[in-house]
Amino acid sequence: MILVQLFCEFFKAGLFAIGGGLATLPFLQEISQSTGWFSQQDLLDLIAISESTPGPIGVNAATYAGFHTYELFGGIVATLGLIAPSIIIIILVSKVLEKFKESSLVQNIFYGLRPASTGLIAAAGFSVVLATLVSVTDLPSDPVGAFNWFGIVLAAGIYLAIKKWNKHPVVYIAVSALIGIAAGYLHIFG
Amino acid sequence: MKKLWDMFLTFARIGGLTFGGGYAMLPMLQREVVEKHHWATEEELADYYAIGQCTPGVIAVNTATFVGYRQAGIAGGIFATLGVVFPSIVIITIIAAFLTNFAELKVIQYAFEGIRVCVCVLIFNAVQKLWKKSVIDQPTMMIFLFVFLVSAGLAVGQSFYPELFSVSPIVYVVIAGVAGVVLHGGNGKKEV
Structure with a gap:
């Protein structure tokens, strides 16, 4: 019985969380409060673990x-609940798009959507770069120490390596x- | 059947090798889906991301469903999606059962000092590829700059003023869709 409930709760999270993995967190918080299935401490652990393992953050959570x-079954059922709405909605959207693929209206919409999509990904990437390489709030008081110099040198090295060899991302x-x-272990960064 | 299995394995590889969520998956998708299997073009990936961000659910899952469905119908959508979540289920279950202090392990923290830097560069490189295909003339340049500057500007602003408002991706996507129709539809050109 609890498995059915679990599926429904995560189905709701999958249905209403818009905008990526971290958007599912408020829903998990609500599930934790209303059902007591897992604690607030579990949630904190969950964020740390989701971010330090491969895979989509929402799915890991x-x-x-x-x-x-x-x-085990709880983990599987919760994950299936989370992804079920995506599968249904995306298949419906896909069907509609296929029908109107040739319409110039839809083509014009996508002409505008693509650069916006690129812009959103670039902005998200920019935030990740800031969070990793610069401590923005320390910048005014400590303009040299605010930078993660180890990270900047490593980033430059990786970038050159990608341009030179173009291997599978997992290699890098x-x-x-x-x-x-x-x-x-050599104490190169703080 | 072979194609479905192939799809499951490919997306399992993508899911198992992506560190850092939906955006970090883009380099893997470009490599596996666009360059290796030709299941989608760069342009289509940009479309899927745009739609994936304004439909409910995890972006990575939405993108997997899209590619799978387009290639092999409903079964394809389901296989690709199950593939992308499969490694998470295995890895997280093992960690939750045996390694609850996983994120505190020194060796993991050190490894992520390196991985996070790498993910930055991979995303930068992925955005460059996407940029070449989606920013093709002046109107698309304007849309890109508008979305990037507003969105990145708000993110920087928030690190100084945490209570600063943020804008949902849906708003950008709607504005861009309208702008696409106005700017492109206006000069009567049809896309080739």
């Missing part, structure tokens, strides 16, 4: 919260993880 509710991620571990 659902699996973690579901696991704390009903172990693996190498960067190793460099991070080495630098950490």
